Amino acid sequence: MTMNKHAVLQLILEQLSVDLDIAQRAAQTAYETATHEENIAENKYDTLGLEASYLAAGQAKRVEEIKQALTLCQNLQLRAYDDQRGIEMGALVGLEDENGRQQWLFLAPDAAGLKVDVVGQPVTVITPRSPLGKGLLGKFEGDEVEILVAGARQFFAITEAK
Numbered sequence: 001m002t003m004n005k006h007a008v009l010q011l012i013l014e015q016l017s018v019d020l021d022i023a024q025r026a027a028q029t030a031y032e033t034a035t036h037e038e039n040i041a042e043n044k045y046d047t048l049g050l051e052a053s054y055l056a057a058g059q060a061k062r063v064e065e066i067k068q069a070l071t072l073c074q075n076l077q078l079r080a081y082d083d084q085r086g087i088e089m090g091a092l093v094g095l096e097d098e099n100g101r102q103q104w105l106f107l108a109p110d111a112a113g114l115k116v117d118v119v120g121q122p123v124t125v126i127t128p129r130s131p132l133g134k135g136l137l138g139k140f141e142g143d144e145v146e147i148l149v150a151g152a153r154q155f156f157a158i159t160e161a162k
Helices: 005-035 048-074 131-136
Strands: 092-097 102-107 115-118 121-126 144-149 152-161
Touching (some): 005 048, 005 102, 005 115, 005 121, 121 131
Parallel strands (some): 102 121
Antiparallel strands (some): 092 102, 115 121
């Protein structure tokens, strides 16, 4: 199966747009709950309004995080894999772990952990801020990457880079 990083990026942008819409609606609902007259505290033990305001603040922060991820990913310039430069931002990378398990990763400036499905194949977004993302930068097809996660060494072979 051939992976196309332009298609993967498009799926990431679509998913971020859906996530943003959901987060904006959740933030609006939380704000309305926090400011509703029925939620004004009647005594010092009545914390519903306070809890709702914390939720509203958290939802607003989530909206800003998704907006930032969306903007950074929209501005990502995809370049063809160059076997002189190696893996760089915007690369689509196939990895195999020590047990032969295959996975696809997309190296993006933000949206770490987001997963998109490409013809039944999951692709996970990682950033250079993660140990694996940092370890992949500048590597080439056929290289191995070693990372330390919670004190355990993990090895991955780069099977494909696009």
